Amino acid sequence: MPSIKDVLSAAGAISKGMGITFKEMLQPTITEDYPDAPPNFQERFRGGHLLQRDESGLEKCVACFLCAAACPSDCIYIEAAENTEKVRISGGERYASVYNIDYNRCIFCGFCVEACPTDAITHGHTFELASFNTSTLVKRKEDMLVNIPALPKPIVVHEEVAAGH
Ligand code: SF4
Ligand code: SF4
Incomplete structure (x- = not known):
């Protein structure tokens, strides 16, 4: 038969564990909903x-x-x-x-x-x-191979602006 000390120790461990569980239940969900939603990659992720x-x-x-x-x-x-x-x-x-x-x-x-x-x-x-x-x-x-980058749009300067009118 377990001693009182063992029972108290086990109850303490259970209450500590449940405390952490309840605390985490109140935190925002960070689980990725893959494949229904695209994963949110860290920049350092090494893919293809x-x-x-x-x-x-x-x-x-x-x-x-x-x-x-x-x-x-x-x-x-x-x-x-x-x-x-x-x-x-x-x-x-x-x-x-x-x-x-x-x-x-x-x-x-x-x-x-x-x-x-x-x-x-x-x-x-x-x-x-x-x-x-x-x-x-x-x-x-x-x-x-990545696509050729799009060229920047040319800056159009109207003649009147260029002449300072
Ligand atoms: S190609 Fe070779 S060096 Fe590059 S990530 Fe794959 S195993 Fe590593
Ligand atoms: S320049 Fe080309 S061949 Fe040389 S290390 Fe980079 S990817 Fe490899």
């Missing part, structure tokens, strides 16, 4: 990768292979090509004509992002990557 462009629309990747060298899963495949006078794809001498990431192997460690000297590769917030067909998990450059 993006290949970035500079402000002129050129690709930031200069095919230096540092991301592939840093990847512990060996899941980045790059083929480099030279920019020419007629065709310029990136701001450097070379660009990635092929850039694949195999999401069958990627562990979202972020080492590729840290290794990139031009901030060309970043993590986006896509996360619903699961598939029954593993061949669809090899993402190509075209899947990851």
Whole structure:
């Protein structure tokens, strides 16, 4: 038979636990209502990768292979090509004509992002990557490359204003 001391100790533990429960019941709900509502990502969340462009629309990747060298899963495949006078794809001498990431192997460690000297590769917030067909998990450059940024609207100065009238 439990002693009085044990009973008091158990009652104290239960009342402490219930106190925390009731206190939390009065707090605002922070549970995400996924998939009915889109998740609210923290900025630092490491989702599917993006290949970035500079402000002129050129690709930031200069095919230096540092991301592939840093990847512990060996899941980045790059083929480099030279920019020419007629065709310029990136701001450097070379660009990635092929850039694949195999999401069958990627562990979202972020080492590729840290290794990139031009901030060309970043993590986006896509996360619903699961598939029954593993061949669809090899993402190509075209899947990851961000759109060309919209050019700013030209400022129209009317002749009268320009002349100070
Ligand atoms: S996040 Fe990690 S595992 Fe995935 S491609 Fe980058 S370095 Fe490789
Ligand atoms: S993404 Fe960055 S690190 Fe990788 S090849 Fe391109 S420039 Fe180099």
